[in-house]
Amino acid sequence: MSAFAARLIAWQRDHGRHDLPWQVADAYKVWLSEIMLQQTQVTTVIDYYQRFLQRFPDVASLAAAPLDDVLALWSGLGYYTRARNLHKAAQKVMADFGGAFPRLPAEIETLPGIGRSTAAAIAAFSFDTRSAILDGNVKRVLARWAGIDGFPGTKVIENKLWTLADSLLPASGSDMPAYTQAQMDLGATVCTPKKPACPACPVSDDCIARMTGRQAELPTPKPKKAVPERSTVMLLIRDDAGRLLLQKRPPTGIWGGLWSLPETGSTLDAERHCANVLKLKVQPDPALPDFVHVFTHFRLTITPLPASVTGATALADDDTLRWFTRTEALAAGIPTPLRRLLNA
DNA sequence: AAGCCGGGGTG
DNA sequence: CACCCAGGCTT
Numbered sequence: 001m002s003a004f005a006a007r008l009i010a011w012q013r014d015h016g017r018h019d020l021p022w023q024v025a026d027a028y029k030v031w032l033s034e035i036m037l038q039q040t041q042v043t044t045v046i047d048y049y050q051r052f053l054q055r056f057p058d059v060a061s062l063a064a065a066p067l068d069d070v071l072a073l074w075s076g077l078g079y080y081t082r083a084r085n086l087h088k089a090a091q092k093v094m095a096d097f098g099g100a101f102p103r104l105p106a107e108i109e110t111l112p113g114i115g116r117s118t119a120a121a122i123a124a125f126s127f128d129t130r131s132a133i134l135d136g137n138v139k140r141v142l143a144r145w146a147g148i149d150g151f152p153g154t155k156v157i158e159n160k161l162w163t164l165a166d167s168l169l170p171a172s173g174s175d176m177p178a179y180t181q182a183q184m185d186l187g188a189t190v191c192t193p194k195k196p197a198c199p200a201c202p203v204s205d206d207c208i209a210r211m212t213g214r215q216a217e218l219p220t221p222k223p224k225k226a227v228p229e230r231s232t233v234m235l236l237i238r239d240d241a242g243r244l245l246l247q248k249r250p251p252t253g254i255w256g257g258l259w260s261l262p263e264t265g266s267t268l269d270a271e272r273h274c275a276n277v278l279k280l281k282v283q284p285d286p287a288l289p290d291f292v293h294v295f296t297h298f299r300l301t302i303t304p305l306p307a308s309v310t311g312a313t314a315l316a317d318d319d320t321l322r323w324f325t326r327t328e329a330l331a332a333g334i335p336t337p338l339r340r341l342l343n344a
Numbered sequence: 345a346a347g348c349c350g351g352g353g354t355g
Numbered sequence: 356c357a358c359c360c361a362g363g364c365t366t
Binding site for chain 3: 033034035036037038039040041042044045079081082085112113114115116117118121133134135136137138180181183184187188193194221222252296
């Protein structure tokens with residue numbers, strides 16, 4: 001086995017994390033954790049993971065559940081396509097694999113929401129398979145250790161990193177859980193983005209970045225771009241019982257499949273929108289202040305516009321438009337800015 | 345190959 | 356604020 005792998009495995013035994021709730025040889029639990037951990041930090045995931053596992057203890061219960069229940073447990077975690085794909089994949093495991101999670105990385109990767117790295121992680125942790133992962137931690141560790149220049153988001157650099165990752169695997173499959181965990185732990189606790197703790201690193205003595213003093217320059221950062229500004233008006237429409245009107249968002253796009261407030265382009269549109277689109281006659285209520293919600297790729301200024309229906313509620317509930325009590329709304333799959341509004 | 349998709353932890 | 360996180364899918 002490579003000296004690199006041996007040193008990481010030894011380091012993991014003494015200094016790695018061993019008490020994370022998903023560190024079990026159970027493909028369902030490993031899978032769930034890997035999906036939740038995509039672009040999401042460990043501390044954020046733990047509570048969601050425990051709640052999700054309690055409600056859906058196995059792949060069969062997840063497959064049988066309504067999507068809305070899955071989204072409700074995902075509410076606040078972000079990247080909601082992950083929840084939709086998780087649900088879809090559970091149904092595929094039941095239908096195409098007889099309820100037994102597939103063992104081969106190539107099979108695992110056919111499930112929606114699982115790419116090369118996640119398939120490899122599931123196979124390594126659950127089935128001792130020799131397959132390399134390449135997540136943000138590994139990209140940083142390898143780019144520094146091997147002195148690989150260039151933004152890892154580009155195909156050329158990513159291919160280099162995959163080839164290197166493949167070449168460094170331990171010889172024995174039985175070492176794969178420890179080795180895979182070691183890379184993640186090293187990236188998360190020692191080879192950190194800022195101020196890496198090189199003296200604590202098991203591979204610092206032949207690390208190119210360390211030897212050349214380039215830890216702060218590697219990996220090459222993503223090229224900067226201006227963040228676009230957008231704005232929207234969210235209608236806080238209440239009926240005479242104080243219930244709130246929510247609208248289910250389209251399955252794709254921002255907050256896909258979540259229940260959110262009806263929106264209009266401007267406050268001037270609001271009354272017309274209520275009458276023509278929502279079929280409601282409303283009167284304005286006291287205004288609320290604008291607030292900003294920040295995404296990775298744009299900033300959204302939200303103007304909440306409170307209003308009340310006048311007279312009887314002509315609107316019938318349907319699949320995309322429904323009245324919620326505050327409690328019901330907080331229990332549903334709703335985006336974070338709405339949760340913030342309801343808790344304000 | 346580049347853009348899209350959330351929210352929060354951290355310095 | 357700015358950066359980045361156990362990435363994958365779509366175009």
